[in-house]
Amino acid sequence: MLKNIKKSLQGLKNPKKAVVLQRFFKTRKGEYGEGDVFLGIAVPLQRIIAKKYYQELSFDDQHKLLINKIHEYRLTALFCLVLQFQKGDEKKRKATYEFYLRHTKGINNWDLVDLSAPNIVGAFLLDKKERSVLYKLARSKNIWEKRIAMLATYQFIKNNNFDDAINIAEILLRDKHDLIHKAVGWMLREIGKRNQKTEIEFLKKYHKQMPRVMLRYAVEKFSEKQKTAFLSNK
Numbered sequence: 001m002l003k004n005i006k007k008s009l010q011g012l013k014n015p016k017k018a019v020v021l022q023r024f025f026k027t028r029k030g031e032y033g034e035g036d037v038f039l040g041i042a043v044p045l046q047r048i049i050a051k052k053y054y055q056e057l058s059f060d061d062q063h064k065l066l067i068n069k070i071h072e073y074r075l076t077a078l079f080c081l082v083l084q085f086q087k088g089d090e091k092k093r094k095a096t097y098e099f100y101l102r103h104t105k106g107i108n109n110w111d112l113v114d115l116s117a118p119n120i121v122g123a124f125l126l127d128k129k130e131r132s133v134l135y136k137l138a139r140s141k142n143i144w145e146k147r148i149a150m151l152a153t154y155q156f157i158k159n160n161n162f163d164d165a166i167n168i169a170e171i172l173l174r175d176k177h178d179l180i181h182k183a184v185g186w187m188l189r190e191i192g193k194r195n196q197k198t199e200i201e202f203l204k205k206y207h208k209q210m211p212r213v214m215l216r217y218a219v220e221k222f223s224e225k226q227k228t229a230f231l232s233n234k
Contacts, residue, residue: 046075
């Protein structure tokens with residue numbers, strides 16, 4: 001099965017698009033995606049391959065894909081994991097969630113996080129009271145684990161449960177990386193779409209401390225008057 005997935009992905013590679021993606025995902029030395037290798041395959045095509053093979057793909061094979069330097073191998077593995085989680089019973093969902101958390105080293109670019117963390121970590125914890133793992137991830141030294149913590153709360157936000165998102169946003173408020181600033185601002189904006197009062201309370205308390213990018217993301221859907229009030233008072 002692993003051989004089939006790799007063969008399918010290799011058959012779709014697009015060298016010209018790969019060059020563009022390697023620039024877009026910052027793969028040069030010293031950048032956040034340093035060393036990442038792209039085949040240049042569109043996301044919808046990777047989803048099709050995942051849908052074809054996910055039922056027969058073992059955790060061992062997914063591990064092999066997740067440690068591969070090729071970005072599309074890792075993303076397709078994550079799409080398979082999401083499908084296995086969504087289609088599985090509670091035992092399978094728990095095993096998939098635990099596998100995901102053991103292999104965060106391979107979930108090492110923002111798209112890999114964003115397309116998987118809400119659908120596995122967030123979805124698993126949605127009906128759980130014990131969510132301390134998110135706070136451990138939020139305090140990690142690893143940028144991607146911090147982003148996993150923030151993005152996982154998207155599932156809670158969509159269900160009008162904002163407490164963990166607010167708490168993790170507070171933990172990450174002074175983080176130095178713009179990819180964390182963007183993630184926090186995005187989740188605050190999602191809270192505001194559902195309950196603007198909650199977002200405004202957070203912004204009134206913290207907007208002067210927030211990095212500019214985080215604040216701009218957070219107020220993106222506000223009226224011009226509201227935007228100006230927060231951005232000019234920075």
